[in-house]
Amino acid sequence: MQPGTGSLAAGRQTSPAHSAPLPWTLMNSLEPAVNVVKTSTKPVAEQAKHVFIEKEGINAAVEQITLEKLKEIVSPKAFNTEIHYVDEGPLTVQYLLVVDALNFCFWPEEELEYEQLSLGVKAALEEDPTALDAEKLMWMNGEGVRQLLRWPRDVPLQEERARLLREVGAGLMSHFGGSAARMVEAAGGSALTLMQMVAQLFPGFRDHCIYKGQQVFLYKRAQIFVGDVYGAFRGAGLGMFWDIDQLTMFADYRVPVVLRTMGILSYSPELEDKIQRRELIPAGSEEEVEIRACTVVAVERLREAIAAKFLGTSGAQLPHAIQLDWWLWELGERERKNHPPHHRTLTVYY
Numbered sequence: 001m002q003p004g005t006g007s008l009a010a011g012r013q014t015s016p017a018h019s020a021p022l023p024w025t026l027m028n029s030l031e032p033a034v035n036v037v038k039t040s041t042k043p044v045a046e047q048a049k050h051v052f053i054e055k056e057g058i059n060a061a062v063e064q065i066t067l068e069k070l071k072e073i074v075s076p077k078a079f080n081t082e083i084h085y086v087d088e089g090p091l092t093v094q095y096l097l098v099v100d101a102l103n104f105c106f107w108p109e110e111e112l113e114y115e116q117l118s119l120g121v122k123a124a125l126e127e128d129p130t131a132l133d134a135e136k137l138m139w140m141n142g143e144g145v146r147q148l149l150r151w152p153r154d155v156p157l158q159e160e161r162a163r164l165l166r167e168v169g170a171g172l173m174s175h176f177g178g179s180a181a182r183m184v185e186a187a188g189g190s191a192l193t194l195m196q197m198v199a200q201l202f203p204g205f206r207d208h209c210i211y212k213g214q215q216v217f218l219y220k221r222a223q224i225f226v227g228d229v230y231g232a233f234r235g236a237g238l239g240m241f242w243d244i245d246q247l248t249m250f251a252d253y254r255v256p257v258v259l260r261t262m263g264i265l266s267y268s269p270e271l272e273d274k275i276q277r278r279e280l281i282p283a284g285s286e287e288e289v290e291i292r293a294c295t296v297v298a299v300e301r302l303r304e305a306i307a308a309k310f311l312g313t314s315g316a317q318l319p320h321a322i323q324l325d326w327w328l329w330e331l332g333e334r335e336r337k338n339h340p341p342h343h344r345t346l347t348v349y350y
Contacts, residue, residue: 035192036217037248037296044211044293050271051290053298057263062305067316070306073327074317079231080330083115085122086232090181093229093238094132095125097172097180100225101164101204102145104350107253107342108156113333120149134178137169160348164204171201184229184238191226191241198222207349209284211293218292220350224250227322249299249325251292252350253342254332261339264298267291275343283347291343292350299324 045053065073072078085095099121106112124131124147131148140148142158145165149155169178176182183201187194199205205222208215227247233239249255259265267275271287281288299321306324310316319327332339 033192035195035246035248037219037223038246038300040214040216041218041248041293041296043214044216044290045297047212048290048294050268050287051294052266053294053301054263054266055301057259057265058298058302058305061262061264061302062309065306065309067310067313070310070316070319073323074319076234078323078326079228079234080326081232083118083122084228084232085125088233088237090179090238091125091129091132092232093181093184094179095121096228096232097168097225098132098137098148098165100221100228101168101202102149102161103221103224104348105156105346107344108346112151112155115333116151117149120151123150124148134169134172137165138173140165140169157346157348164202164348167202167204175201181238189240189242191230191244192246194226194229194241195219195222195247198225204348209289211286211289216289216293218251218296218349220250220252220292223247223322227325230322231326244322245320247320247322248296249321249328250350251295252329253344254336255299255325255328256291256295257339257342258328258332258335259295259298261335264302265294275341278341278344281343281345283345283349288343288345299328 084099086092099118102117102121103114106114106117121132130136140162142154142162145158145161146153146155155161172178172180172183176186183197184194187197199207199219199222205219205225207218207220207222209218210216226241226244227250230239230241230244235241235244256265260267271291274281274287281291303319303321303324307318310318
């Protein structure tokens with residue numbers, strides 16, 4: 001029995017396999033044409049006072065990218081199948097949604113990284129294929145999260161992680177018979193529609209804030225779920241999205257550090273000092289929002305510069321933003337012991 005179920009589980013009724021569809025899945029005309037992450041982060045970058053995008057750094061980075069390197073970045077193998085559960089079926093989608101619901105704020109635990117999360121949940125699923133059933137997620141508690149990750153002690157924001165898994169379980173049971181794969185199918189092959197559905201169905205994925213009176217959408221975990229499905233299925237089957245190129249990178253802790261080391265991002269002396277002293281930067285503060293928004297815009301500009309360099313080159317396939325994110329994030333993971341510290345924000349969004 002899943003930890004924390006108690007007698008409540010015995011008395012609950014299982015939701016029907018086919019419940020009423022969500023309102024936004026009824027009409028294809030509701031598919032969003034523009035990614036709100038792109039449109040809402042651009043004004044932040046234009047007004048930023050703490051974080052700056054350096055054109056010279058972008059040009060220098062693109063100079064270093066050869067055709068061979070570009071092919072590596074856009075390769076189907078760019079998605080790391082070694083640390084993820086991938087069986088090319090519905091269970092993979094269920095796994096990815098759970099992992100991405102938990103994919104935030106590792107830094108308070110020095111030994112805990114994303115790899116421990118993905119491998120821990122993978123091991124739990126391989127041991128028990130029902131471990132991620134929506135009925136079980138609905139009754140998840142903090143201790144259950146720790147056991148799911150196979151972690152020897154409490155993980156940061158453990159109770160919040162449990163709450164988010166309960167949201168996922170309840171949402172899937174209410175609308176998709178407990179199946180994340182059915183949710184993906186309901187998006188009709190649109191990455192942006194799936195991103196929107198995830199953010200609307202699961203409150204914990206609604207990654208947005210207010211910057212100088214303007215609403216800014218980052219949707220890190222909603223987008224990364226779509227990107228993970230695309231990567232795990234190599235753009236085919238459940239992972240086939242006709243508008244996958246409309247996703248942005250996933251604004252987190254690691255990629256801004258990589259962009260700083262590449263000279264693409266620079267910080268004000270005050271912000272730099274706070275990060276070096278490992279001072280907590282509040283979620284929703286101007287500094288925190290600028291770090292994330294400028295990271296998104298910087299990768300978009302990097303992508304545009306790569307396109308300008310290789311457009312028309314035989315054998316060149318231009319990268320999606322999510323492929324650039326995978327490349328930059330992997331670089332950051334390999335060099336994290338040598339890189340400067342990342343900013344520290346206590347949040348459930350990333």
